Amino acid sequence: MQKHQLYRNQVLRQGLFTLLVILLAGPISCAQKPYEGKVLLAVFAHPDDESTVSPILAKYAREGAKVHLVVVTDGRYGTNDFHDHKAGDELVVTRREEMKCAAALLGVELIHLNFHDQLRAGEGYDGHVPHAREMVKQLNDIVERIKPNAIITWGPDGGSTHMDHRLVGASVTQVYLSKDWQKPMSLYFYGTPVENIDDAEGKTLRGQASKFLRTKVSYTDEDLEMAAKSYRCHYSQIDPMLTEADFIERKSRKGKFVYLRKFEAPKSDSDSVFE
Ligand SMILES: [Zn+2]
Numbered sequence: 475m476q477k478h479q480l481y482r483n484q485v486l487r488q489g490l491f492t493l494l495v496i497l498l499a500g501p502i503s504c505a506q507k508p509y510e511g512k513v514l515l516a517v518f519a520h521p522d523d524e525s526t527v528s529p530i531l532a533k534y535a536r537e538g539a540k541v542h543l544v545v546v547t548d549g550r551y552g553t554n555d556f557h558d559h560k561a562g563d564e565l566v567v568t569r570r571e572e573m574k575c576a577a578a579l580l581g582v583e584l585i586h587l588n589f590h591d592q593l594r595a596g597e598g599y600d601g602h603v604p605h606a607r608e609m610v611k612q613l614n615d616i617v618e619r620i621k622p623n624a625i626i627t628w629g630p631d632g633g634s635t636h637m638d639h640r641l642v643g644a645s646v647t648q649v650y651l652s653k654d655w656q657k658p659m660s661l662y663f664y665g666t667p668v669e670n671i672d673d674a675e676g677k678t679l680r681g682q683a684s685k686f687l688r689t690k691v692s693y694t695d696e697d698l699e700m701a702a703k704s705y706r707c708h709y710s711q712i713d714p715m716l717t718e719a720d721f722i723e724r725k726s727r728k729g730k731f732v733y734l735r736k737f738e739a740p741k742s743d744s745d746s747v748f749e
Pocket of ligand 1: 519520523636639
């Protein structure tokens with residue numbers, strides 16, 4: 475075989491090989507992520523509350539969903555034993571920056587509503603109620619604008635029974651119930667299985683029977699590591715000695731899942747409370 479013919483065959487073989495690689499790799503590189511086109515809305519009360527579900531926020535963002543995180547209050551009362559921050563405007567600025575840092579790491583779009591921490595409860599009915607009503611209206615506007623496929627918020631326990639947590643969860647539920655949303659939309663409440671809580675008081679205050687927590691969302695080590703990094707952004711709220719490894723251990727001690735209770739509407743009408 476002549477030299478130039480050998481060369482031509484070699485070029486032809488290389489060309490065929492390249493074509494094969496393109497054909498094989500093409501569908502992979504063009505493949506959609508599993509949740510591309512889906513919209514998730516998470517609504518919590520304070521900067522750092524999102525850490526309860528942060529591994530799955532990271533997961534859904536990584537898997538292509540558009541994830542929006544609404545943080546309702548400014549967290550101005552977030553003083554603690556770890557730092558000597560004073561409650562007030564300066565802490566608001568600090569926590570706003572911390573929240574931006576955490577949201578960026580999780581890959582979520584942050585909507586910080588900056589309502590007064592504790593929703594002006596200390597000012598009594600006239601201070602609190604207009605503030606709480608305004609919150610419901612703003613949450614309604616957000617749901618109308620974003621049109622999520624799924625919403626996650628605090629359940630009736632509020633995790634720690636914090637009044638802001640429970641009021642935010644109740645307000646999101648009211649928005650959800652207030653109309654027959656045209657787009658199919660699911661509402662989920664964060665919950666803790668009662669068997670994952672050791673103390674009797676905790677079981678009563680925030681535990682939930684497994685039969686109600688039927689949505690059990692798993693996540694990867696990568697998602698958990700990202701959640702740990704984002705939690706460290708909330709420096710003003712955490713023990714400086716708490717490492718990312720501590721967060722990971724604490725979070726995954728009972729398995730790498732976030733438990734949610736899906737809101738279920740009645741399937742049919744009834745004329746009695748006794749079935
Ligand atoms: Zn909170």
